[in-house]
Amino acid sequence: MSKNLVIIPTYNEKENVEKMIRKVFSLEKPFHLLIVEDNSPDGTADIVKRLMKEFPDKLHILERKGKLGLGTAYIAGFNWALERDYEAVCEMDCDFSHNPDDLLKLFGAIENGADVAVGSRYITGINVVNWPLGRVLMSYFASMYVRIVTGMDVRDTTAGFVCWKREVLETIDLDKIKLIGYGFQIEMKFTAHKFGFTIKEVSIVFTDRQEGTSKMSGGIFNEALWGVLKMKLNSFTRKYERND
Template sequence: MSKAVVVIPTYNEIENIERLIRNIFSLQRAFDILVVDDNSPDGTAQAVTNLFETFPNRLNILERKGKMGLGTAYIAGFKWALARDYDYVFEMDADFSHNPNDLIRLYNTCSKEGADLAIGSRYVKGVNVVNWPMSRVLLSWLASIYVRFVTGMNIYDTTAGFVCYKRAVLEKINLEKIQFVGYAFQIEMKFKAHLHKFKITEIPVVFTDRTRGESKMSGGIISEAIFGVIKMKFKSLFKGYEI
């Protein structure tokens, strides 16, 4: 068993998941994988279980009853990892928008350079996004500026979903009190790590939009991020705010 596990939420990722798993397991550093699948009707979970014999003791799956949101998928994955002896827990998309080779850079940022939370950042060195329409690039970039302004966090890519956590961060944050279920979940986790004064480091990565499968972005997810951040910041000003 590796000391690092990559948590990958999936919903209808049959076109990507096997290729991604094989790619991660081909890296020079050993990572375990936990797929958290929300009852994908396209057979994503079966594609994962078909690989169990090929990668014994390294590939794992949590199968949930339905589509319950990105945030709850990661929380389930974090709890699974904390119940085992992992020292480093990663978040990663299933669609190859995150380059698997960058897992090693994130790992080294925490294990060798002293970060508690390492972020694969699209915006820390300019804008490193490939294949997105300009409207979406601007929306994402402006959203991060907005979140930085509201929360006071010195993080350029506040909505990034390519992250390495040291175990201590996930043990310290009260996972039962995480409110957001969509992409705003990423903001909330970083904000609470920030309030706990953990060392957060961004490393530049190139984000490449998916070429297979369909995006899960929706208007409700964007709305949650925009309005939820103000509510989150407001609550944090009072002593009863759970971090």
């Protein structure tokens, strides 16, 4: 069995999902793939189930009743992985904004000793293609804001292309992660940082999706803005002790 799992959350990704699954399985390293599907009205799940017959054992689906948010989709996926023997788990979008070829770099960073590997848009300038200037600036300054509030030395704090060593997911108590949108990505990294895990940023280029639409909303942005302050305040009373 592959030791490495890729988790892809999907909501209305019928244009991308088959292409993405085939691409991941064509990479030179063997990965398993878990699709966390939120009952997409466009029939994404049916495409995945058809492909599961072609890729038995390595393509899996976790179906939920409806659109419950990206953060809880990943938590469900992480818990699924922890019930099995995977040694590292990577989050990735379905829409090719994350280049699946970069999975090799991210899992490679974990093999080379990082506890968390972040596919980062902001360590060598700003590597974002096809986003409107407003969104680039918002994302860039949001990452800066988070860095200042949290004191965490990570340039791309909202990045959603991230690999986690199993031990990190076992340690950070996934039930305590409360934010669900961009804030989810921040809270996961911040918690790992507070537990003393090493976070390595790996430079990637993020290209805006060609097919389908983003599911993020203004509410999710606000959640990140206020949620980060609340998260920082709560961190003063929480104990971050590892059982080594």
